[in-house]
Amino acid sequence: MDEFGIIETFFKRRPQSSRVLLGIGDDAALMEGPAGHAYVLTTDTLVAGVHFPDGAPGFDVGYKALAVNVSDLAAMGARPLGFLLNLTLPTVDEAWLTRFRDGLSALSEGLAMDLIGGDTVRGPLSVTITAIGEVLQGEALRRDGARVGDRIYVSGFLGEAALGFLARAGRVAVPEEFLADVVARLDRPKPRIAEGQALRSIASAAIDLSDGLVADLGHILKASGVGAEIDLRRLPVSDAYDAVFSTVGYDPALGFGDDYELCFTVPPERLPAFHHILPRFGCGFHYIGDIVAGESLVLRTETGVYIPQALGFNHFRG
Numbered sequence: 001m002d003e004f005g006i007i008e009t010f011f012k013r014r015p016q017s018s019r020v021l022l023g024i025g026d027d028a029a030l031m032e033g034p035a036g037h038a039y040v041l042t043t044d045t046l047v048a049g050v051h052f053p054d055g056a057p058g059f060d061v062g063y064k065a066l067a068v069n070v071s072d073l074a075a076m077g078a079r080p081l082g083f084l085l086n087l088t089l090p091t092v093d094e095a096w097l098t099r100f101r102d103g104l105s106a107l108s109e110g111l112a113m114d115l116i117g118g119d120t121v122r123g124p125l126s127v128t129i130t131a132i133g134e135v136l137q138g139e140a141l142r143r144d145g146a147r148v149g150d151r152i153y154v155s156g157f158l159g160e161a162a163l164g165f166l167a168r169a170g171r172v173a174v175p176e177e178f179l180a181d182v183v184a185r186l187d188r189p190k191p192r193i194a195e196g197q198a199l200r201s202i203a204s205a206a207i208d209l210s211d212g213l214v215a216d217l218g219h220i221l222k223a224s225g226v227g228a229e230i231d232l233r234r235l236p237v238s239d240a241y242d243a244v245f246s247t248v249g250y251d252p253a254l255g256f257g258d259d260y261e262l263c264f265t266v267p268p269e270r271l272p273a274f275h276h277i278l279p280r281f282g283c284g285f286h287y288i289g290d291i292v293a294g295e296s297l298v299l300r301t302e303t304g305v306y307i308p309q310a311l312g313f314n315h316f317r318g
Contacts, residue, residue, distance in 0.1 A: 232301050
């Protein structure tokens with residue numbers, strides 16, 4: 001049983017409160033707020049040796065721990081409000097904690113997010129953050145709105161975080177000119193908050209790419225009851241990725257995860273509005289395929305159907 005099976009089997013239940021507008025099964029939960037607003041709630045845990053290397057700099061750990069949660073808010077089109085921090089520490093290392101705090105602040109201050117509570121305990125190093133945002137009721141982006149005929153887009157480049165991980169592990173020789181950038185994409189992802197908010201009235205479904213395009217787009221397809229066809233020739237990759245493509249192929253960009261870009265669908269009738277917002281965002285939005293009838297995700301190259309070896313990150317996949 002994988003992590004999603006655990007959630008589905010043991011924890012997914014019909015909400016008891018009418019104020020729960022959306023429960024388990026999306027990037028974040030929605031709860032009724034004041035005056036037609038909804039609170040957007042999400043939480044993630046980062047564990048040393050799993051989500052970041054043992055001995056990772058405190059700044060990077062703090063920044064990424066908050067960034068992955070803010071990315072969930074972005075996928076819902078939410079405005080960030082604040083966050084809770086649960087911190088498990090093996091020892092009190094004041095220098096590390098100072099850098100950890102600075103990493104949190106580097107992201108939170110730019111988003112006007114306040115640390116409003118949490119817990120600190122002793123044990124193996126892990127960081128759990130619960131991020132809180134808000135959106136007008138009925139305007140949150142969700143996974144279940146994709147329809148046949150919608151176009152599929154992603155923001156930014158895919159696979160750079162994978163290259164950072166592979167380079168750090170000595171498994172891929174990334175050219176020196178690109179090395180710092182791909183490692184930064186792994187350690188300090190940039191949540192697409194402004195982009196998510198701009199897509200609220202345009203996208204029919206959205207998700208952030210934390211576990212890889214194949215896995216995360218698959219969540220949209222399952223929630224929406226549709227299939228998809230992707231043209232891998234349209235997959236947006238950077239010059240760094242192009243430089244090592246002959247070695248790594250498509251799979252790191254499809255299945256590694258940690259991109260924290262947005263994947264979303266746009267109905268044909270909303271394309272004019274979508275094209276109107278494009279000049280506002282330097283990350284770029286890239287058309288990669290279409291929503292189709294059925295339940296399958298089909299990846300195509302110039303030579304036919306492509307079957308990836310990596311299906312996306314999953315904690316409990318054997």
